Amino acid sequence: MQRRDPASKQPEWVRLALHLALWVLPALLIPLVLGVLIDSLIGTSPWGALFGVLAGSAIALIIVLFKVKALYGTTAPPDDFKQG
Helix, strand or coil: CCCCCHHHHCCHHHHHHHHHHHHHHHHHHHHHHHHHHHHHHHCCCCHHHHHHHHHHHHHHHHHHHHHHHHHHCCCCCCCCCCCC
């Protein structure tokens, strides 16, 4: 009986979603945890956590944009492409 690679059982979109989740989740959680830690040390609650959420969201958005551009950037027509 031939063994199959478990990764080959998943559709491509599932692998892409898991890959993005593994990049986005730490990008959201690490700044949030740092913000809460700063809040507890300095006593600036809720500003550190709020800044952490905003910074993490910006970082996650940048990561998603770069991943999408890397995946689909080669399929877009060149800038000098004219229809008609």
